[in-house]
Amino acid sequence: MMDTQTLTLAVAEAAFVAPGLRRITLVAADGARLPPAAPGAHVTLALPGETRILRNSYTLVGADPCAGYTMIVRRSERSRGGSRHIHEVLQVGDVIEATMPHTLFALHSQAKKHLLIGGGIGITPLLAFVAHLRARGGLFELHQIAGAGEACVFETLLAPRAGERIHVHAGRTGLDLVALLAAQPLGTHVYTCGPAGLMDAVDATAAALGWPRSHVHREDFGAAGGEPFMLRLAASGIEIAVAGDQTMLEAIEAAGVDTPSLCRGGACGVCIVPVREGTPEHRDHFLSEGERARGCHVMPCVSRSKSPVLVLDL
């Protein structure tokens, strides 16, 4: 019997829109109409991984029952193979099992104004929001933060939607969050999607300015979470429990240990820490395969532990 909770989709289009970003459009494999999806919705795709089927969620940047679901996937080295499959293997005509669209990040119908703040690939739900708000004539303002050298990628991505309400900033320092949030009229809702550090900063800044909690919306993405484990810092002599939804770096910082970090996304290598005991679960894209295999270093901003206890030289 067919499971009504899953969709069988076929790749209708696949194109690289920028280095490391592939846009794919999926239609129903049998040519039927797809269920409608609200702006900000995502589907979970079942992708063949190396050892098992991976279930990765991707935000729909476009969702039309006939034209199909469109998503933009960033190639992520720390991924368990899902985005690599989409970038290297997936061809037009391939069939993928997917869940029904789910919306955990929705526009608020009563908002007078929508303030959208994206970081990196976190732009994907915001692209769906912009398309919807443009069509409905909703008042909005988009601020996209791009990493160094990536601003042009997002300017290209946003070019069809360019306007005075869309701003691309190079790096977090390019955007004054306090000034931006302090200037918003009553009835504004803020939506943020991007690195946890950016979203936490939006949360904290809005709260400090007296925004009610219900006006602040965020979408967490990426493989930040996992199984909880224990961390022992050999040099400091302290033991820290890392919660399932917390990164190692966050746990170390919460314990009051000062350790350098920069991108917090596993890219820059600034937070690298030597490992004394235990087996790290590497999720960064800084260490080489050889370095990973030796297991002597770990990037605490994204990586976790395979062993119940990880001992760091910190």
Place this chain on the structure above:
Amino acid sequence: MEFHDVPRTLLLLPRMVAPMSNRPRYAPLMPVAGARAHLLVTDHAVPAAQAFDPRCSENDFAERWTVVAHAMVLPQPFGGPGVQHFRSASHLLALLRHRLGAETMGLRLYVAGSEPFVWDAARVAFDAGMGREELHLFACGQPLRRVWCVHCRTVNPGVTTTVATCAGCGVSLSVRDHFSRAQNAWMGVQCDAEVPGDVPAIKDLSA
């Protein structure tokens, strides 16, 4: 089945159902922690003490707008901390609309006073985009109901009894315990539609 075929007992059924109520409930006001600015508006020159949490008084609200119905009240520049006086509730509400249109996020609005004023101010706040988290209401004073006649849509202000004569169509209205936040009025339905002149015992709503 045609309408006239409906047994008379079925038409009477609504009167047998236990009355329901959606009477608004109010919590005493107190400046909430974490907000950027606090504005208290009231149509009572001296708001009742019960409108405030025992831990605070009206003086704890940085900005207070009060109706002092007196011709000696002169228009003043407004928008800063302290007390502002207004000649009438409509004067206050008009300037509140103007003020909220220029406000930024982080404001909390507190409203104390008569129920019609409280919900008029709430409407101004909702229109400006404020949500329930940003708005704190307390109705106090004499319970005067604004009653909406469902037959002719006349709004009858200052009703204090369970039965009132509609100023628009003249029918005897039964004032139901049903408050419309959108209309800012209580629902009034003709009480003797089935049996003309069969008016139930009239009770005092302020009791």
